[in-house]
Amino acid sequence: MTAIGTVNPGAAVAVRGETLRSFVTAVRLGWQMEANWTDPLLFFIYSVAKPVAAALILVVMLQVVGGSATVQYRGFVVIGTALWAIVTSGVAGLAQAVLEDREHYRMLKYVYVSPSEFLVVLLGRGVARLSVGAAGGVITLAIGVVALGVHFDPGRIDWPILLASTAIGLATVVALGVLMAAVCLQTRQESWQYPDAVAGALFLVSGAVFPLAILPMPVQALGLAFPLGWWIEGFRRAFDPGNPSAIGGAGSLFQGVTGQLIPSNTEVLVALLLTGALVTLAAAVAFRFSLRRAKDRGLLDRTTGS
Amino acid sequence: MATGLDLVGRSGTDPRTASNWNRRQILLTNLRAIRGRAYPRYRGLFREKSWVLFEILLPFLSTAAFVFVYRALHAPEQYVGFVVVGGAMTAFWINVIWMMANQLYWEKSQGNLELYFAAPMHFMSILFGMALGGMFMSTTRALAVLVIATTVFGVSFAVEQWLLVVAVFVATLAALYGVGMVLASLFLVWGREAYHLGQFFLEPVYFVSGLNFPVARLGLLGALSVGFIPLATGLDAMRQLVFSGAPFPVGTPPPAVELGILLVMAVVATLAARWMIISMERRARIEGRLTVRWQ
DSSP, X not given: OOOXXXXXXXXXXXXXXXXXXXXXXXXXXXXXXXXXXXXXXHHHHHXXXXXXXXXXXXXXXXHHHOSHHHHHHHHHHHHHHHHHHHHHHHHHHHHHHHHIIIIISOOHHHHHHSSSOXXXXXXXXXXXXXXXXXXXXHHHHHHHHHHSOXXXXXXXXXXXXXXXXXXXXXXXXXXXXXXXXXXHTTSOGGGGGHHXXXXXXXXXXXXXXXXXGGSOXXXXXXXXXSHHHHHHHHHHHHHOTTSOOXXXXXXXXXXXXXXXXXXXXXXXXXXXXXXXHHHHHHHHHHHHHHHHHHHHHTOTTOOOOO | OOOHHHHTTOSOSSHHHHTOOOHHHHHHHHHHHHHHHHHHHHHHHHHOXXXXXXXXXXXXXXXXXXXXXXXXXXXXXXXXXXXXXXXXXXXXXXXXXXIIITHHHHHHHHTOHHHHHHSSSOHHHHHHHHHHHHHHHHHHHHHHHHHHHHHHHTOOOBOSXXXXXXXXXXXXXXXXXXXXXXXXXXXXXHGGGHHHHHHHTSHHHHHHHTTTSOGGGGTHHHHHHHHHOHHHHHHHHHHHHHBTTOOOOOOSOOHHHHHHXXXXXXXXXXXXXXXXXXXXXXXXXXXXXXXXXOO
């Protein structure tokens, strides 16, 4: 038996092992819940249809307007839409896990009282859905390259920037998912649509499908304060340096503040890291607060309807 | 002395006589069921304050994103207006998918479905109630998006036939919610695919419906959409009516013809929903799946 106050490294390792096991189990459970009711082809179609259709809407919008700018923007919007499929699924993943387990399967209270860390279980479930979104994003990008004229040259891709921005970006998306889970712990059943609504709103300020410079200055400032725009900028630039910048550009807030037309790769990564850290911190605080309030008010086993 | 049974207008106190309802009793019970099923949707608007942020303000921002795409491309202003109209109409489609199509599957999971089937009214009353409540919810959201976006982006409409606009709008809602009732029956048996099907019926349907761009641009696919998807038909008719004289691509039928298509869709969808819900109920009873949850 360990005396109180003594250090026991073995116990810490055991806790880490338990956490990892909970996480892996939650990911497997999430994946099973997502996909085990159907055959892989049907699931593939469901996963890919949404982002591909979203990209096609924008491509046709470009075609309708016509002009030389539309060719230049085709890669811009397809990459933005592909990455946005990951954002949408990542933001929704944890929130949907809360709503499904509370309202649908009515298991949330049992998950909460289980020995596993509650947040770790939710993260596992969220990562499973994020993976589905990521598959949709990759395939959208592939269709963009094959059929929609997106420029792709493996030799020109800046792989370190691509990998670094993707890693930080994905972590940020998961943090936003935690934030949405915190919100959905407090709200009623119809919160199913809330993550999509939040993702739709962030779509406006993230430069996913148009440069931020077109927005009013205060909205541009909001966009620069969120990490998603920096992630998409980093990815888009690493994928094809010929893509227009969504952050900078003539008359943009970025140019007004820094004097540069577009940010450098290092600046993009630093800004992504800083804004991502802030969002992650905010998400952690919000989740702790929300969970405490949910316990106080008996929201963990509340069910609603309309 | 009046008994409880007398108070509800039944003709006798023994079970056989009491179960023999006249037409008025049947009609009143069904109307009460419609009102009762619509009520939580209407009342829910005032109970959940977060709804204002998540279902009015944020969807407006989503619509605004597409406005800025056109602004970035220096498109004619009518295209911006078209995005605003599309943003308003998507409120109804989203409602149809999540709160009509998916609803019976969720009701089954929550244990309400067997109560609906056991209650003494036609199941269509439940579907009508869901539709009316949903229309009310979505109308508030659509109006908010329309008013805010029109004000913020300075959209100007050029309407020459107001009566036709109103008729097309009402027919579009009737057709949309008719399709919603059909989908509700199907989703009931599709089970765990419900969420994924919901996602599948959003962006892909937006694309083939010509959301944010004139559906005529899609050629044959657009023509098929106008013939079979109420969102496409309604959007195209309204685009022609509220932006008269705008330089949109031509190729779709005139609004009066599209109104006719919408009316046919509404009637066919409602009849199909009635047939399907009866068939699905019978099939689910035979297979013992009415009360089987989470599958």
